[in-house]
Amino acid sequence: MEKKLSKKALLKSFHNWYYGHLTCFSQEHMQTFGYLCAMLPLVEELYTDEDAKAEAMNTYTAFFNTEPQLGTVVVGMTAGLEEARANGMDDVDEETINGLRAGLMGPIAGIGDSLVVGTVIPILLGIAMGMSGGGSPLGAIFYIITWNLFAYFGMRFLYFKGYNLGAKAVEFLIGAQGEAIRDSVSVLGGIVIGAVSATWVSVKTSFSLLNEAGEVYLDLQSKLDEVFPGLLTAVFIVICWFLMSKKQMSPIKVMLLLVVIAFIGVVIGFFNPGLAY
Amino acid sequence: MEISWLQAILLGLFACLSSMPGMGGSSIGNYTLGRPLIGGLVCGVILGDVTTGVLVGCAMQVVYIALVTPGGTVSADVRAVSYIGIPLAMVALSSYGLSAASSEGAALATSFGTMVGTLGTVLFYGTATINLVWQHMGWKAVEKRDYRKLYLIDMGLPWLSHLACSFIPTVIMCKLGASVVELIKSTLPMDGIAMMTLFTVGSLLPCVGIAILLKQIVKKATDFVPFLFGFVLAASMGINLVSATVVAGMFAIINYKIKMLSVKGVEAAVEEEEEEI
Incomplete structure (x- = not known):
């Protein structure tokens, strides 16, 4: 008889992940x-023989790391593959499963980091x-609710998409439509981050x-704001971007550089927070 | 403002849940409780001043708006930012008599939080290193085919790592914090160069956070346009963030439709060619 994973086992596997x-x-x-x-509930349901169980579990001792939210799709896909292997499908073995996992880890981490952590979370936080x-507290509560609903149901959707569709599930992510969605979301993200x-x-x-009478005749800040409101802020952001993107500086080095700039700025009177007891 | 033992213990507990890799799981822990905005709300509730907590959280959130941890390398630790940095910043604000709503207050909070967050990366590497011990036990369990033990390894024992690297450091820092703040206050006058630099750094640091995000989105010069567009919406036209998101959403939809048009166009062309053959 063909083995079929129960909804209960799949859900347990998803929740473990x-x-x-x-x-x-x-x-x-x-x-x-x-x-x-994540694989244990599935393996326990599919195999009764201890050796078969061990063989299956052994597959998943191989190293795994990706962006975890989007990476759920990979776990779903391997659930489907494990079911196929338990049904004695010949072309599914340890090598195919781990080949798939290793092959998807990189691209999914790249898309996930820029889509989930780099775009969706900042938009919601914005x-x-x-x-x-x-x-x-309203905004914080808004974020708690929207992000967690998005994360839970999004991940659950991806898990079952991966289980049902197998390799086709990834096409949706890296195909032309996925590309169009990602591009549009990054436009949305760019505008929100600007704001x-x-x-x-x-x-x-x-x-x-x-001037000689002690009156201000050049107030740099208001002059700059006449050109483009918030010019100095935008310039500093672009400088930081340039240093990290083009000069490959780490964020910590840029932060230390800002400490130096702040110190020099304070000494020459360019920056003055204007505080006193 | 003093932090009581009970308050410090509660903060320590949230530090265990929120860190990356935390005991709340990444969706609820790292990406919800670990975000400074949410941390601000939680700290505000625990310390009995929600408004200040949320304002301090907002100020720090800008610095960490795009805290991407590619391949598990971190430049700042969220548990330290949110559950050591924010409480200490709140103590400092009340000690200096500054309002969190003022730009000076935000700058002070940002400087404190970022300093603590950067030092806090030690806690991240500490936790991950102690977890190696549990994982070693995990491999033994796999060898013995004692798979059920994996649950204890993955979800139970890491609590001990957090006891050492999250709970105890948070409790100690929060208890010592008030006296350290007093010490800084008495040795470094507000109008001296050190404090002026600290405040200036606080206003510059968010630029790094935004720039990290831009690094993901901006690949060529024209990619700056959506960002600047959003900037103009808020700075020149005075549109608030929620409304700016709606405007951004409109542009995202237009972009998506145009992209899909070209995708469908290509598909239609391919179909035609196939028919000819």
Whole structure:
């Protein structure tokens, strides 16, 4: 009789992944143990023979690490493959399964990092910060609800897509339509991030020139704002982008450089937060 | 403002849940509780001042708006930012008598949070290293075919790593924090160069956060346009973040339709060619 995974086992496997993919993280094995826990309910249901169980579990001791939210699709796909293997399909063995996992880890991490962590989360946070300006908890609550619904149901959708469609599930992600969606989401992200930086980042200079009577005749900050409101903020952001993107500096080095710039700026009177007791 | 033992213990517990790799799982832990905006709300509730907590959280959120951890390398630790940095910043604000809603308050909070967050990466590597011990036990369990033990390895024992690297450091730092803030206050005057630099750095640091995000989106010069468009919406036209997101969504939809048009165009052309053959 053909073996079929029960919905209960699939859900247990999904939940083990949803919660446990990173709980036992180390630099050496990363998400491998989370993956083992996700596969265990499936393996236990598919095989009764201890040796077959061991053979199946052994497959998933291979290293695994990707962007965990989007990577759920890979776990779903291997659930489908494991079911096929238990039914004695010849062309599914340890090698095909691990070939697939290793092949998808990289691309999915790339798409996931830029789509989920680099775009969806910042957009939600941007809206939430807009709602929380003035210290209202509303924005934070908005983020908690929307992100968690998106993460849970999105991951669940991907898991079952992967299980039902197998390799076709990834086409949806890396195919032409997926490409169009990602491109559009990054336009959305770009605009929102622009608005977030204009609202929440404020780089201001205190530099001014006085005439002989002691009156200000050049207030640099207001002159700059006449050219383009928030010019100095935008310029600093572009400089940081340039250093990290084009000069391959690490964020920590850029931060240290900013400390130096701030110090020099304060000494020459370009920056002055204007504080006193 | 003093942080009581009970408050420090609660903060320590949230630090265990929220870190990357945390015990809340990455969706609820790292990506929800670990975000400074949400951390601000939680700290605000625990310390009894929601408004200040959320405002401090917002200020720090900009720096960490795109905290991507590619391949498990981190430049800042969210548990340290959200559950050590935010409480200490709140203590500092009340000690200096600054409002979190002022730009000086936000700058002070950002400097404190970022400093703590960068030092906190030690905690991340500490947790991941201790997890190696549990994983070693995990491989033994796999060898003995004692698979059920994997659940304990993946979801139970890492709590001990967090006891050492999240709970205890958070509790100690939060208890010591108030006296350290007092010490800084008495040795470094507000109008001295050190404090002025600190405040200036605080206003510059969010640029790095935004730039990390832009690094994902901007590949060529024209990719800056959506970002600048969003910037203009907020800075020049005074549109708030939620409304800016709606405008951005409109542009994303237009972009998607144009992209899909070219995809469908190609498909139709391919079909025609096939018919000819």
